[in-house]
Amino acid sequence: MSAGIFDPYQLPPPLLVAEAAVSLWRRGLLQSDIAITCLRVLEGFAIGSVFAVLLGTVTGFWRRAEEALEPTLQALRTVPTLAWAPLLLLWLGIDEAPKIALVAIGAFFPVYVNLVAGIKGVDRKLIEVARVYNLSDLQIARRVVLPASLPDLLTGLRLGATQAWLFVVVAEFFGSTQGLGFRLTDSQLTTRVDLMFVALVVLAILGKITDSILRVVERRLLSWRDTLGQMPS
Amino acid sequence: MSRPLAVSAVRKRFGDVPVIGGVDIGVPAGEILALVGPSGCGKSTLLRLIAGLDTHYAGEISVDGSVICGPDPRVGLVFQEPRLFPWLTLAQNVAFGLHDPDGAEARRLVADALAVMGLASFAHALPKHVSGGMAQRAALARALVTEPQVLLLDEPFSSLDAFTRMKLQDHLLAAWQRYRPTLVLVTHDLDEAVYLADRVVLLSERPSRVQDVLRVAPARPRDRRDPSLLGLRVALLEALHLERGAVGAAS
Ligand SMILES: Nc1ncnc2c1ncn2[C@@H]1O[C@H](COP(=O)(O)OP(=O)(O)OP(=O)(O)O)[C@@H](O)[C@H]1O
Ligand SMILES: [Mg+2]
Numbered sequence: 001m002s003a004g005i006f007d008p009y010q011l012p013p014p015l016l017v018a019e020a021a022v023s024l025w026r027r028g029l030l031q032s033d034i035a036i037t038c039l040r041v042l043e044g045f046a047i048g049s050v051f052a053v054l055l056g057t058v059t060g061f062w063r064r065a066e067e068a069l070e071p072t073l074q075a076l077r078t079v080p081t082l083a084w085a086p087l088l089l090l091w092l093g094i095d096e097a098p099k100i101a102l103v104a105i106g107a108f109f110p111v112y113v114n115l116v117a118g119i120k121g122v123d124r125k126l127i128e129v130a131r132v133y134n135l136s137d138l139q140i141a142r143r144v145v146l147p148a149s150l151p152d153l154l155t156g157l158r159l160g161a162t163q164a165w166l167f168v169v170v171a172e173f174f175g176s177t178q179g180l181g182f183r184l185t186d187s188q189l190t191t192r193v194d195l196m197f198v199a200l201v202v203l204a205i206l207g208k209i210t211d212s213i214l215r216v217v218e219r220r221l222l223s224w225r226d227t228l229g230q231m232p233s
Numbered sequence: 234m235s236r237p238l239a240v241s242a243v244r245k246r247f248g249d250v251p252v253i254g255g256v257d258i259g260v261p262a263g264e265i266l267a268l269v270g271p272s273g274c275g276k277s278t279l280l281r282l283i284a285g286l287d288t289h290y291a292g293e294i295s296v297d298g299s300v301i302c303g304p305d306p307r308v309g310l311v312f313q314e315p316r317l318f319p320w321l322t323l324a325q326n327v328a329f330g331l332h333d334p335d336g337a338e339a340r341r342l343v344a345d346a347l348a349v350m351g352l353a354s355f356a357h358a359l360p361k362h363v364s365g366g367m368a369q370r371a372a373l374a375r376a377l378v379t380e381p382q383v384l385l386l387d388e389p390f391s392s393l394d395a396f397t398r399m400k401l402q403d404h405l406l407a408a409w410q411r412y413r414p415t416l417v418l419v420t421h422d423l424d425e426a427v428y429l430a431d432r433v434v435l436l437s438e439r440p441s442r443v444q445d446v447l448r449v450a451p452a453r454p455r456d457r458r459d460p461s462l463l464g465l466r467v468a469l470l471e472a473l474h475l476e477r478g479a480v481g482a483a484s
């Protein structure tokens with residue numbers, strides 16, 4: 001199967017990969033890699049999205065806050081994401097903090113951008129209904145604007161989760177001794193392509209699981225939407 | 234018992250364009266007043282002023298003797314579109330303007346309002362699952378449930394088919410019997426105006442003034458084929474044409 005263009009050292013047959021996975025599991029390394037990477041994704045994603053929701057709500061709502069913050073955020077967004085890594089290492093040291101910070105940065109921007117777009121896109125006519133009932137700005141935010149922009153927020157969260165997985169691998173390339181990203185670089189150094197594939201396959205599976213979970217949440221929360229995506233299949 | 238609406242010497246301009254040129258209307262408690270006039274003469278604008286959504290105007294608007302200076306629980310507003318919140322059920326939509334939307338008292342009031350509008354069995358339906366006419370009935374229920382003294386309706390039935398429109402007009406009358414608000418109804422449908430209203434106020438071209446006031450005599454329930462209603466309709470039509478002719482001659 002892998003005969004031909006690649007020799008087995010570059011593209012190992014699936015059986016070899018499975019064997020490598022089993023031996024990694026027996027030694028308890030696969031479990032700990034998965035656990036540590038998942039934890040980093042979870043923490044970074046949570047921190048990044050919470051910041052994005054707070055900041056996005058503020059800038060989406062108050063024009064003055066937008067004018068103050070938007071140029072800075074726009075500028076930060078144009079920084080290539082990998083370029084953050086050395087800076088974060090310098091600032092935060094080489095333990096958990098910079099890795100989680102990098103994941104948080106990765107998750108932050110998709111959530112922020114989508115939420116702000118969602119808030120700005122809320123139907124003015126619905127806000128007018130709330131104004132007839134003399135609701136305060138805060139009540140309008142909570143009862144009209146946030147539910148109305150929930151679809152965009154959830155889109156942002158899904159993209160943010162994808163980014164979080166991407167960034168965790170990058171974060172673990174640097175100064176890490178554990179995790180699936182470390183396994184990738186480590187197996188490159190030791191030319192264990194089979195282990196590399198184990199890490200890749202596990203990452204793909206975990207990314208897929210995350211996305212599926214968020215899709216279910218989305219379907220649940222947005223069942224009120226009258227769109228093609230919400231038609232019973 | 235008297236809780237009238239008084240619009241006195243109201244003038245409104247958008248930038249350099251005068252839209253409302255001095256309008257005086259007094260509406261006795263519980264009256265149904267229809268407001269008709271050429272497109273763009275400021276009918277919707279006037280309703281927004283009465284609802285307190287726009288407070289930049291000259292003149293005075295008061296309800297029950299006190300001046301309106303912002304959104305006011307005594308004034309309700311129904312728009313041309315239902316404007317239901319798509320993520321809320323009809324019952325939750327109707328409860329939207331109540332102080333404690335989840336309370337037991339709210340539940341009772343909402344059930345009442347939905348029943349008056351013939352929507353009792355759709356309380357838990359989402360807006361996407363009901364027809365346009367039902368959505369507009371829910372919007373009416375939402376406006377009525379807070380029991381405003383004055384209910385403003387801006388072409389509430391104009392996007393519905395003729396049959397649904399007639400049905401909703403009767404729903405509106407039933408609700409009016411139950412809640413007895415003072416109704417101000419903006420409409421382009423002269424049949425609707427003479428069928429529903431006690432008085433029809435005709436506004437002139439922009440900047441608008443009250444051009445004519447017609448009293449609709451027949452007692453309710455009215456027959457849509459009542460010849461006196463048809464006669465009024467013709468009179469209104471002529472008044473509107475007269476207005477257009479006058480503009481044509483002036484320009
Ligand atoms: N926010 C606004 N800014 C500037 N001009 C406006 C604004 N709102 C309304 N106008 C203008 O004021 C005039 C009156 O508008 P309004 O919507 O009140 O008319 P209308 O009588 O309700 O018309 P229609 O019968 O077509 O609904 C129009 O010429 C409109 O262009
Ligand atoms: Mg209008």
